Amino acid sequence: MNKFYYYVALLAIAWGVNLSAQAQKRLTLDLSRTISLANDSSLESFRTQNMYLSGYWQYRTYRANRLPSLTLDMTPAQYNRDITKRYDSGQNLDVYRRQQSYYAYGGLSVRQNLDLTGGTFYLESNLAYMRNFGDNRTTQFTSVPIRIGYSQSLVGYNSFQWERKIEPLKYERVKKEFLYNVEKVSETATTYFFSLAMAQAEYKLARENLSSTDTLYRIGEQRHRIAAISQADLLTLKLDRVNAQNTLQNRASDLKRAMFSLASFLNLDKDTQIELELPSHSQSVEIPVDEAILWGRSNNPQLLELKQNILEAERSVDKTKKEARFNASVNASIGFNQVADNFGDVYHKPMQQDLIAVSVSVPLLDWGVRKGKYNMARNNLNVVKISSRQNEINIEEEVIMTVSDFNIQQQLIASAEEALDLSILAYNETKQRFIIGKADISSLTLSLNRQQQAQRNYISALQNYWLNYYKIRRLTLFDFATNLSLSDRFDFNGGHIIR
Template sequence: MNSIHTIVRYKIILLCTFILISSVCYAQNKRKISLAYIIEAVKENSNSAKEAEVTYRKAKLNYEIYKYSYKPLLKLALRPINYNRNIIQRYLPESNQDIYRPQQTLFSYGKAIIEQKIGFTGGDLFLYSDISAYRSFGPNNTRQFTTVPIGLGYTQKLLGYNSYKWERKIENLRVKLITPQLAYELEGISSRACKLFYNILTIQKQLDLGKENINICDTILNHSILLEKLGRLTKSNLLQLKVEKLKAEQQVITLENKLSIAKMELFSFVNFPMDEDIDFEIPNSPKAITLSVDDVIGYSLENSQLIQKQCLEIVLAQQKIDKARKERYADMSLDLSIGLNQTSENLSKSYQSPLRQDVISVGITIPLIDWGIRKKNLKYAEELLHEAILKKEDIDAKIRREAHFLYRDYNLHLQTLKLIQENRKLAHTLQKESKERFIIGKENLETVLKANQHVEEIELDHIKALGDCWNDYYLLRQYMLYDWERNIKIDLECVQQE
């Protein structure tokens, strides 16, 4: 009897050794990918990251266009030919009658102008020079040149609403959102990649446990056949073990398909070609947060994109109120230009002895009866501001609440992970001892199967807890835009260096 047990033990040892060597060789042929590598790759290659960068560049270009709009603008307006042939009506005072006769005219025009916005006053200053030529054909053939060698003009609204002032304030707020917005989007992309990564790790761990369960079932089954022949194991226990092995094989087939789909989803998101010969490393636990809950809430409020965007909405509403209030009673504008001009039948003479020209125009529009439209416009603008302020208060409260919950969940998940890691060691020890005791006939089959099931559950719990911790880690970074490990604010340069 002892010789039979010895032979069985040797067979089991050889089978386990062969399985271990085969699995190690197979694993060595696979390339390992870490979470840090995926996070770096998704920021560089994913379409989502590229779209965020395009949005960033568009916003930068929009701000540059705004800045360049305050640079002097030189332009040339030309109308080389304006030919007109028609029948015109003329009154003859000698005969006190109207006559109709054909007329042909040719008109040409050119103007060079330099424009400059004056942001302080909200007006436009311009310097210009123009020339026009007129010629008629027929019995009264005439030719005339009119020139303005130099002229200086200014146009301004007089009632106090300065659109350029508000434009500057709004654009300066928008440009402050550009870089943090890109960093926020990239951190959000990292969080999504982390979820996809841990989805793969969960399925991969289930698959590994399934394959290991098949190997364990094979080992125990080979030994159980001998025990059944010796009458030390019932046939029902042997059948139960075969059922467990078939269930494990079916699960492996299903999980292999799910793993391929999960990999395809991640590789599509990262914008990588599909590669089945890649394994994913299980990362270590993330570091505990070194900030207090008040610090987390403070950074979240300071760097929240939602709050900053809502502050911009408040300024836009204030702009509408200012415009509606200052345009409520009257609209007044000023157009002023001074310069020199001359006219002559000869081009050269049209620039000789120019005469001074002054143009001053003040326009006033006073609404007499508008049925309260302007008053209602002001009231509507005030309601928009009130709504924007209330919405900012709601966002502020939401950020405080979510930052607090996220901080608490992160710490709870770290504590849970630590307990699971301790339980994981005990579960593997129990599995090993129950299998060894079953082989020597000191443990029943149910205990072995329960130990295997407990190991499978605790391994999956371990992956889930790790995933929860890392997901909260990236969510906290996105919320705060602050890296507590390096004690620096997360901006575009920080994201690019990682």
């Protein structure tokens, strides 16, 4: 009976372990798949897309403001009952009178802004109704069947013209900034990928090292019995095994942490078990520095932002300069209007209505306030130009250094790969020589350390290569491997991002 319960318990444990293994999702990723997941599912990619959509709708709003606008203004009902002060011409004095009235209004207006002059054309039509209650009951309708007009600031600041210069550049920067952030996400995904790759390699080395040190310790015990090695050498082998056990535990912790970081960044389940396939470096791609600088100047959103800052500073100078002078504006309109006691006559034989208004505002004494604002704006423009030039130099220098590092890194990968192969052969040879008693422990330990370091150097070289590759794509928004601009792979129409 006891055996029966024993087998039942074993089956339950085995079943539980199987369920636990199934609950953990396993996923094999290479670098390309990791970057694709990052740009599709990561929280950073969602933030990038919403930043673009915000800029897209801002540009749509600007374009909509350039089109005619139709507005309906209504006051369906306004009832008023109070005592108000009125002038009595017969008695030549003010008196308080009771007032009770009803009022309603409705109007349509069409407006069109004109970028060239900064003025506004308008077309209006309205109808109003008023009824007074009390001793003298009256009902009146008033209408403006049509009125056409134009308002214009004669020497003032033209905001429409500046928006026409700035807003398209701002939207172009938003599009390029989206591509820039996509490549930035690719860089971050590459960093997490190789952090996990390094952790997996370190864990694998630690596991192999533990197996190797355990084997060597058992061999050392046998050789110690025949006095082939000293007690100190045997203790050293035992110490190596203990250190290997501790190292394996630490590397397992590092592996778990790196795997969790990558899974969190990719917005995957935290229990996902990820296995990585190291990429090889692509075919040799020699990037000309001059070509990279040209693409960076035309595509880099940071340089577009510098141009936008200069335009905005120039707009501020123009505005403060014109506001420092006198202001003059004109408003002219022509149309028809009529008033009648009934609705049937309110549109009968309307009278012509003309309006021409010119207003002038001349600052006589402001103690230098407007002049100070103008000087501040002009000095700020100079600061923005100098800062922009310095930032442009810094960006070009970053492009030059990154391209140089990338071109050198291709050679370093080949050297690191060769060094890794040699270190593995050297370690295996030293290990065999130690087993047959022709190598000491110091030589074996040194050979193992060299193999581990060669493994780290190879992964680091791969990481630096791919980080520089995506950094160049980010700085230039150009893929030199395929000779295509990154903007050719995206469609921004309708505010939808299609990759």
